Amino acid sequence: MSAELLKLRTIRTPWILLAVAQLVIVAGVAGPFTTGDRTDPTIVRAGAxxxxxxxxxxxxxxxxAVAGEHRHRTITDTxxxxxxxxxxLxxxxxxxxGAGAVFGAVGAITAVASVAVAAAVTDVTVDWSDPRLWRTIAGCVAWNVAFAALGVGIGALVPNVTAAITGSLAWLALVEAVVAALIGSDAAQWLPFAAGAALGGLPxxxxxxxxxxxxxxxxxxxxAVGVAAAVVTRRRDIA
Structure with missing residues (x-):
């Protein structure tokens, strides 16, 4: 466990991803306040x-976490x-x-601060006592945690880091939308990105x-992905 924590702290990629994530949150929060209907009571939750x-x-x-080790051939030593x-695994x-939880917590602070600044600049009143706002933020933190765990399983199943990342992002950005159109909204709500959107309160x-x-x-x-990953990992030959 300590070795994994050491690797996570000392390599640059997690810190770069964390920094870029904050920029995305700030830009995302600003969007509804600058281009949306400022009289819409859901604008604050939409930003957050x-x-x-x-x-x-x-x-x-x-x-x-896993596919990266296969790429750099450190998995054998591990x-x-x-x-x-x-x-x-x-x-x-x-x-x-745990790293996903940290990303979510830091992002939550950024989101709340960004909402406060954007609301002050655009004269939008924020009801900080609205439980739906805090459920949205909590759900988004949980979404970050769930996808971090899902990523570990995917990385173990698909040890090629490029294929794993490209395939996962392609599914979330394009393929799931196509599948949703084919199977209808009732079935589409059971797909992974739709579940994340429901958890985070996205429109x-x-x-x-x-x-x-x-x-x-x-x-x-x-x-399910974790169990599959464990089975495949035990059976896979490592050069």
Whole structure:
């Protein structure tokens, strides 16, 4: 566990992803306040919900936790140090899920600060006592955590880091929308990005699952991918 934490702290990629994520949140929050209807009572939650979109960064971070080691050929040393591959995967899952929580928490601070600044500049009143706002923020943090865990499983299943990241982002950005159009909205709400949107309160998730249902569904995705990853990892030959 300590080795995984050390790697996470000392390599540049997590810090770069964290920094870029904050810029995305700031830009995302600013959007509704500058171009949207400022009399719309949902504008504050719409801005804050952009915290959920940076779950794509935690997904990439989780993928790199395993696939990145295959790319740099350090996975052999990792397994020689700890031959029980299931435990190695479990430690990575724990550490990078925690990293997803850190990304979510830092992003939440950025989102709240950005909302406060944007609202002050545009003369929009923010009801900080609105529980729906804080449920949105909490859901977005959970979305970051879930996608970090999902990324670890995907990285173990697809050890080619380029293929894993490209395929995952292509699914979320394009393929899921096509699949949703083919199967209809009732079935589409069970897809992973739709579940994240429902969890984070994005408009695309407004007619989807309730927030608690999205939590259960994403947990099921993480568990299914994690079990598959553990089976494949135990059977895979490592050069």
């Amino acid at each position: 919900a952009h915290l959920g979109l940076v779950a794509l960064f935690t997904l990439v971070l989780g993928i790199m 397994y020689l140090t700890s031959p029980h591959r299931g435990r190695v 479990a430690r990575k899952l724990a550490v990078y899920t 695309s998730g407004g007619d989807g699952l309730p927030q608690w249902g999205a939590v259960v569904l994403l947990a099921a995705y993480v568990a």
